[in-house]
Amino acid sequence: MNFKTVKHSIPKVDANGLMRGLPAYTDDLTDENALIIKCLRSPHAFAKIRSINTEKALQLNEIECILTHKDVPRIPITRAGQGYPEPSPKDYFILDEFVRYVGDEVAIIAGRSEKSVQKAIKLIEVDFEVFEPVLDFEKAENHPSIIHPEKEIYTMFPMGLDAQKNVACSYTNTMIVGDVNKTLAECDVALNHRYYTHAQQHVAMEPHSSTAYLDYQQRLTIISSTQNPYHTRRIIGEALQKPLRDIRVIKPRIGGGFGGKQQIHNDLFSAIVTLKTGKPSKCIYTRKEVFESTFTRHEMRFDIQLGADKNGNIHALDIQLLSNTGAHGEHALTTFMVAGSKLLPMYNKATALRFEGKVVYTNRCPAGAYRGYGAIQANFAVESAIDELAHKLQMDPVELRLKNSIKEGETSPVFKVMGEGGEGIEQKMESCKLDYCISRGRDLIKWKQKFPFLKIAPNKIRSVGTAIAMQGSGIPLLDMGSAIVKLNDDGFFNLLVGATDIGTGSDTILTQIASEALDVPIDRFVITSSDTDVTPFDVGAYASSTTFVTGNAVRKAAENMKKKIIQTGAKIWQIDEKQITFQNGILKSKDGLKTITLKELSEGLYYSFAEDMEQLIASGSNTSPKSPPPFMAGFVEIELDTETGKIDILDYVAVVDCGTPINPNLAKIQVEGGVLQGIGMAMFEDVKYSKNGRMLTNNMMNYKIPNRCDVKKLTVELAESYDPAGPYGAKSVGEIGIDTPLAAIANAIYNAVGVRIRTLPLTPEKILNGILKNEKR
Amino acid sequence: MKISLNINNQKYDCQIEPDETLLNLLRKLGFKSVKKGCDTATCGVCTVLLNENPILSCSYLAVRADGKNITTVEGLGKKADAIIDAIVNEGADQCGFCGPALILTVYALQKELKNPTMEDVNRYLAGNLCRCSGYEGQLRGIKKFLGVK
Numbered sequence: 037m038n039f040k041t042v043k044h045s046i047p048k049v050d051a052n053g054l055m056r057g058l059p060a061y062t063d064d065l066t067d068e069n070a071l072i073i074k075c076l077r078s079p080h081a082f083a084k085i086r087s088i089n090t091e092k093a094l095q096l097n098e099i100e101c102i103l104t105h106k107d108v109p110r111i112p113i114t115r116a117g118q119g120y121p122e123p124s125p126k127d128y129f130i131l132d133e134f135v136r137y138v139g140d141e142v143a144i145i146a147g148r149s150e151k152s153v154q155k156a157i158k159l160i161e162v163d164f165e166v167f168e169p170v171l172d173f174e175k176a177e178n179h180p181s182i183i184h185p186e187k188e189i190y191t192m193f194p195m196g197l198d199a200q201k202n203v204a205c206s207y208t209n210t211m212i213v214g215d216v217n218k219t220l221a222e223c224d225v226a227l228n229h230r231y232y233t234h235a236q237q238h239v240a241m242e243p244h245s246s247t248a249y250l251d252y253q254q255r256l257t258i259i260s261s262t263q264n265p266y267h268t269r270r271i272i273g274e275a276l277q278k279p280l281r282d283i284r285v286i287k288p289r290i291g292g293g294f295g296g297k298q299q300i301h302n303d304l305f306s307a308i309v310t311l312k313t314g315k316p317s318k319c320i321y322t323r324k325e326v327f328e329s330t331f332t333r334h335e336m337r338f339d340i341q342l343g344a345d346k347n348g349n350i351h352a353l354d355i356q357l358l359s360n361t362g363a364h365g366e367h368a369l370t371t372f373m374v375a376g377s378k379l380l381p382m383y384n385k386a387t388a389l390r391f392e393g394k395v396v397y398t399n400r401c402p403a404g405a406y407r408g409y410g411a412i413q414a415n416f417a418v419e420s421a422i423d424e425l426a427h428k429l430q431m432d433p434v435e436l437r438l439k440n441s442i443k444e445g446e447t448s449p450v451f452k453v454m455g456e457g458g459e460g461i462e463q464k465m466e467s468c469k470l471d472y473c474i475s476r477g478r479d480l481i482k483w484k485q486k487f488p489f490l491k492i493a494p495n496k497i498r499s500v501g502t503a504i505a506m507q508g509s510g511i512p513l514l515d516m517g518s519a520i521v522k523l524n525d526d527g528f529f530n531l532l533v534g535a536t537d538i539g540t541g542s543d544t545i546l547t548q549i550a551s552e553a554l555d556v557p558i559d560r561f562v563i564t565s566s567d568t569d570v571t572p573f574d575v576g577a578y579a580s581s582t583t584f585v586t587g588n589a590v591r592k593a594a595e596n597m598k599k600k601i602i603q604t605g606a607k608i609w610q611i612d613e614k615q616i617t618f619q620n621g622i623l624k625s626k627d628g629l630k631t632i633t634l635k636e637l638s639e640g641l642y643y644s645f646a647e648d649m650e651q652l653i654a655s656g657s658n659t660s661p662k663s664p665p666p667f668m669a670g671f672v673e674i675e676l677d678t679e680t681g682k683i684d685i686l687d688y689v690a691v692v693d694c695g696t697p698i699n700p701n702l703a704k705i706q707v708e709g710g711v712l713q714g715i716g717m718a719m720f721e722d723v724k725y726s727k728n729g730r731m732l733t734n735n736m737m738n739y740k741i742p743n744r745c746d747v748k749k750l751t752v753e754l755a756e757s758y759d760p761a762g763p764y765g766a767k768s769v770g771e772i773g774i775d776t777p778l779a780a781i782a783n784a785i786y787n788a789v790g791v792r793i794r795t796l797p798l799t800p801e802k803i804l805n806g807i808l809k810n811e812k813r
Numbered sequence: 814m815k816i817s818l819n820i821n822n823q824k825y826d827c828q829i830e831p832d833e834t835l836l837n838l839l840r841k842l843g844f845k846s847v848k849k850g851c852d853t854a855t856c857g858v859c860t861v862l863l864n865e866n867p868i869l870s871c872s873y874l875a876v877r878a879d880g881k882n883i884t885t886v887e888g889l890g891k892k893a894d895a896i897i898d899a900i901v902n903e904g905a906d907q908c909g910f911c912g913p914a915l916i917l918t919v920y921a922l923q924k925e926l927k928n929p930t931m932e933d934v935n936r937y938l939a940g941n942l943c944r945c946s947g948y949e950g951q952l953r954g955i956k957k958f959l960g961v962k
Contacts, residue, residue, distance in 0.1 A: 051901035054909025055916055056893065057846020057886040064845040239944050241850050241858055241910040291848070291910030292944050323851045539908020539945050701904030701950070708947030709907065736855035736942075743939045744948040752949075 037696075041551040041558050042764045045701035048544045049563060050289065050537070060289035062245035062261050066318045070247055071100055071146040073305050073319035074153045076160050077329060078135035078142055081169030081399040081729030082181060085133050085142065085162060093145070093159040098152035101313050102160070103144040105131040108308060112188045113275045115299040116366035116404065117264035117576060119514045121192035123457030125204055125365035127184050130275055130304060135164075136183055136363035137399050138730045139328030146309045146317055169399035169729045173335060173360035176202045176396035183363065183397040193458075195369045196394070204365035206394040211376055211454045214388035216341070219352040223343030225428050226352075230339050231417035232795040233778070235332040235360075235723040236716075237733075238406055239741050242291020243326045248306035249316035256311060257284045260303040263293045263536050264576025265566050271300050272307050283307075287566035293538035294713070295405035298578045299366055301330055327734040331404030332723050334371050334395075335360040338417035342424075348431045350386050350440045355379075355414065357393030362402040367409070368395040370456045374410035374508075377455060378665070379418055381448035382470075382506050385440050389450065399729055405578060407710065408774045411507055412717075416796060419503035419779030423786065432487065433783065434478050437504055437669075444468040456579070461512045463662050467759035467767065469693035473669035474504060477691040480751055481671035488787035495679045498686070501672050501784025505775035506665040509768040510581030517586030518572035518657040519593040521550060525642045527621070527634035529556070529597070531563045534574025535586040540770055541702040542582045546590045548698055549763050553594035556621040556634065572655065580666070580768030583698060585658055587763035592656025600652050604637065605630075607648050664759040666767045667693040670711070670776030676788045681804030683785065685715060685747045692772060693755040696765035700754060703769045707752045710773020716742045718778045722797050816879035820844065821888025829875045835861070836870040838878075839885065846886040846913035850942075857941040860914035861885050867921045869940075886913035889920060896920060899958035905950030911943045919955055931961055 037043075054060055090102045108131050114124040131141055143160055147153040170179045184199040191197045196206030220226050246260040256278070262268045265285040273280045290297065302319035309317040321330070341354035357375055361368040376391035408415075426433035442448060444465055452462040478484070481500055489499035520532040531550050537543040543563045551558040565571060574586055598618055605623045606613040615626050621634045632640075641650055671689040676682070690707050697703035720740045724732045733739035752773075758765035778796060786792050791806030817826045820842065829838055836859045839847045847870055850858035854872040861870045862884035886893060896919050900906050915938070922929070922937045929937070934955060943951065955961075 045904065047901040048904065048906060050909070051906045052897065055886070055897045055901065055906055055912040057844070057913035059845040061848075061910065063849070241856060241908065241942070241944055242848070243850070290908060291850075292908040294944070320849075323853065539910075541904065541907070699904065701902075705904045705907060705946050705950045708949045709945045710947070712947035712949075713944070735853045736851045737853050741942060741944060742948075743942060744935050744952065745939050747948075750947055750949040 037758065039552055039764060041548045042698050043696055043700065045699055046548065046558065048541050049547055050543060054289060061242055061291055062247060062259050062288055063320050065259055065288055066247040067249060067316040069316065071148060071309060071313065071315055071317040072150045072153050073144060073146045073309055073317050074157060075141045076143040076145065076157045078138060078140040080135060080164055080166050081138050081171065082167040082183065083135050083164040086165050087163045088143065089161040090143065093156035096152055096156050098148040099156045100148065101146040101309055102156065103131065103308065105133050109275065109277055111275055111277065112190065113271055114366055115271065117267035117298045117300065119575060120270065123195065123369050124367060125189060125191050125197050127189040128364050130308065137401055139401065140363065144305050144309065146313065170202060171399060171725065171729050173358065173396055173398050174337065176398050177394065183399060202397045204361050204368040204395045204397050205372065207372065208392045211391040213449050216352055216354045216388040216390040219388035220341055220343040223351055224346040225425065226341065226343035227421060227424055227428065228341045229421060229424065229794060230337065231420060233336045233413040233416050234796050235335045235403065236406060236721050237327060237332055237723060237739055238294040238296030240292030240294055240296055243321040243323060244297060244301045244330055245320045246303040246306040247316065247318035248310035250310060250314060255282050255284060256307060257286065258303050258307055259286045259288055261290045261297050262287050262303060263298040263538055263578055265536065265568050266534060266573055267576060268300050268303055269568050272304060275304060276308060276311065284569045287536050290538040293577060294407045295409065295578065296330060297538065298405040299331060323736060324734050327739065328401060328731050331366065332401050333406040334403040334413065336413040338414065340417050340421045342421045344425055344429065348429050348436050348439055350383055352388040353380065353383055353386050354390045359395040360398055360403060361395050362398055362400040364402040366402055366404045371410035373454055373456055375414035377450060377460060378411035378507055379414040380450040382442055382504065383440050384442045384446055384448035400725065401731060407713065407771050409771065412714065412775045412778065415503060415505050415775045416778035420782050420794065423783040424792065434474060434483060434502060438471060438474055441470050441504060442468060443471060456511045461661050466761065467664060467693065467695055467757045468667060469755040469757045470504060470667040472755050473667055473691040473693055476753065477669040477671040477689050480689045481673055481687065483671065486673065495677055497676045497678060497788045499674055499676065499784045499788035501780045501787055503670050503776040503779035503783065505668045505772060507580050507768060507772040508663040508665055509584035509762065510660065510663050511579050512661050512663045513659055515575045515579060515581045515585045516657060516659040517574040517589045518655065519586065519590040520572050520653065520655045521593045521597040523638050523652040525638045527638045528560045528562060531561050532571045533563065533565045533586060533590065534571045535582050536566045536577040538577045540577065540706060541699060542577065545583060545698040545702065546586060549587050549590045550594040552764060553591045554598050555619050560621060580771045583766050584762050584768050585660065587766060589656045589658035591763045592658060593654050596654035596656055597652065600654055604641065604652065608645060660761060662761045664761055664767045666769055666772045668772045668776060670780045672777065672780045672784050674781065674784045674788065676785065678789060678807055681800035681807065683803065687749040687751055688715065688747065688777065689751045690773060691753045691755060692769065693757045694769035695757050695759040695762050695767035697754050698764065698766050703754060704752050706769045707773035708750050710771065711750055711777060712742050712747060714774040714777030715747060718781045718796065718798050720797060814876065816876055818878050818880065819882045821884060831876060833875045834871055835873045835875045835878050838875040839870060844885045844887055848910055858911050858914045860917055860941065862917055862921060865921065865924065867918050886916050892920065896958060899954035900951055903950040903954040905946045905954055907945035911941060915941045915951065923959065929959065929961060931956065934959065934961060
């Protein structure tokens with residue numbers, strides 16, 4: 037299909053300003069007199085504050101405000117930035133008498149200089165009653181220590197919260213298709229293995245930041261590095277018991293999110309300090325605070341049963357899942373459910389499916405949203421198991437996947453049974469090029485020449501491995517986005533969207549969609565996003581929703597504007613609307629007698645059309661019963677050193693079906709960035725704790741993210757695909773890239789040396805131990 | 814204490830604290846292109862040029878910069894154009910937080926290394942971490958810009 041603006045790789049609309057370092061991020065925009073906020077944080081993994089004395093600290097010069105749990109409203113909330121009613125337990129208080137992990141907030145201190153605040157922190161005297169912490173998530177249920185003994189916590193709908201047992205939610209007896217036990221027993225080949233995925237840190241380059249002030253109308257304005265300004269406004273209103281009309285949340289530019297900013301963090305502290313003092317304040321986290329006191333990916337344990345007949349037809353898949361949500365249950369239920377809902381439909385030929393499990397509290401850094409959101413964890417377990425099944429069947433793992441994976445026009449019963457937080461919605465795959473992605477990726481990596489391995493030196497083996505993935509495009513009938521288009525004199529448009537560009541380029545692709553729909557050159561648009569006073573509602577940047585959900589809202593708004601422009605032409609020329617065209621920004625009568633440029637039209641509307649003068653403004657909102665999944669096949673080639681167990685990534689091939697890429701360059705970078713984050717998680721990113729529950733990997737020297745020497749090559753291709761439900765055929769692309777590296781690399785290691793690692797990360801130690809163990813046999 | 818330094822060819826006389834970092838001083842003076850990312854001299858987003866050489870301003874005391882020439886992206890002006898184009902034409906700027914530091918380091922690389930290989934480029938830029946792009950797109954652009962085969 038031919039488009040004028042869409043499917044073109046234009047530079048990002050904000051590129052130049054950001055690369056030149058113009059003030060754009062939260063900390064660039066703070067008032068220079070803003071009070072500095074820092075927190076006194078818990079040194080204990082689980083304790084109760086017996087007493088807290090702030091007198092000495094308050095006497096310091098420059099200290100303006102110290103808040104403890106006695107000074108703040110006690111309203112149970114969830115910090116998760118999600119729709120409403122929230123699918124996460126309301127188990128968080130701004131400050132509490134309990135501290136539930138090392139780094140948990142004990143007190144909030146605000147002062148006029150950073151040094152005075154640091155000094156004040158040291159002068160606060162706290163007497164803790166220390167409890168035995170729950171650090172091992174497999175021992176959390178029914179542990180003698182109860183992490184949330186408080187009476188007030190609740191859920192907005194039933195999700196199996198059982199705080200007395202440290203269970204945040206549970207999900208059983210629902211996602212069952214067919215008779216799993218019976219079908220498994222009838223299978224020629226069956227396997228049953230346990231897999232572990234570890235926590236991961238987002239490590240967005242910009243630390244979590246917020247600033248607050250009261251405007252001249254005494255309204256609270258919060259500038260925050262948030263992925264969801266509207267949810268932030270709602271949650272802060274709830275926590276501080278303020279009407280939402282008194283709160284404005286602005287998201288400026290954000291230095292990366294990846295889910296890490298899909299919760300409220302220090303925005304709440306800035307808000308409460310400004311309300312208490314009446315003064316502007318700011319809270320910019322240190323990297324240590326980002327590591328210890330924001331969120332990680334949920335650690336998970338999977339028990340997978342998989343069965344097939346001897347011809348490689350998969351008949352049964354059973355997933356029993358235990359997830360670790362840490363000290364609070366943000367995103368606990370939904371990440372858990374996505375582990376099933378974004379995985380099971382991929383193997384839709386199976387007639388028996390089951391997905392069950394629990395999410396437990398522990399005294400660790402809370403877990404929250406992170407790109408991949410459950411799907412990546414399940415991908416490691418199931419895509420490893422698929423390869424193990426292929427090995428048992430003596431079948432090529434690529435053939436096994438081609439045979440069993442979902443195809444265009446097909447469906448899966450899972451879509452209906454489970455969604456995110458509750459029931460899902462049935463949907464048919466109107467676009468699914470997964471089979472193409474698999475076969476194209478197989479060619480690009482030269483699978484047939486390289487599978488399973490080539491020995492290139494006495495101690496060096498090269499091998500290949502694969503995994504496939506699906507994600508979603510927003511949450512059906514829960515996510516909503518909207519847009520406003522406004523015509524100004526000089527013939528340019530404001531495009532107002534609530535959508536949240538967190539570095540993904542959504543401001544750019546939404547402008548491209550508006551330009552395409554209105555048929556006006558892209559330089560005639562100015563986009564403003566994410567200001568709750570100015571822009572229309574949007575759920576925010578999560579669940580791979582913006583391109584699909586907000587993109588269609590922008591398209592509707594632009595099409596409505598086009599109608600209004602044509603109606604205006606009909607009025608001023610006194611002819612029928614059908615006799616008018618609007619193309620490339622020029623309004624014409626079909627007979628060619630009348631022509632008016634957008635500049636002339638807009639000036640007439642503002643100044644000279646007399647009774648026809650009008651502000652043209654159009655809007656569009658969108659929600660969808662569909663969430664067409666993007667699909668991807670990942671292929672890796674590794675070089676493994678059999679003496680050290682070290683592996684190098686020689687090439688990672690990703691072939692992705694994201695529908696029409698609105699901006700092919702940006703779509704490709706989303707995949708490349710996702711793949712590298714996945715490789716980081718697979719190989720060396722690991723959140724480690726001391727035996728007392730203190731995070732050992734609380735800085736970027738100990739927590740290693742990939743640098744540019746760690747991977748030799750990434751090869752990303754986008755499949756030709758068009759989904760009729762998406763704007764100009766587009767589906768999402770933000771998350772899918774991260775899902776496959778875990779299993780693909782694990783499978784490549786097995787193909788190289790016959791070592792199956794079922795516990796992430798895939799470290800040289802585990803590989804070498806496996807090699808040595810195999811040699812002993 | 815008082816120091817005097819040249820920032821982007823302008824003289825600045827500054828009153829500083831003895832333990833103040835160059836990063837804090839530059840941000841205070843309005844050079845917001847210099848970012849604070851990790852506090853441990855690991856991520857590279859605070860990179861500036863000190864007498865033409867890239868340094869990490871988060872771990873460099875302001876007092877040491879007394880009498881020195883500092884360049885930030887604001888000071889590169891038109892000299893940054895081609896490097897910026899190289900990155901943004903690939904869409905590899907993404908969130909932009911690490912961008913100004915990368916531009917400066919590529920600028921320094923171009924001056925320092927003659928006929929670099931891709932491996933030289935990767936090594937030179939290894940301290941400039943990016944969490945969004947996966948590096949591949951940045952390298953496509955930088956490769957074209959430097960004419961590396």
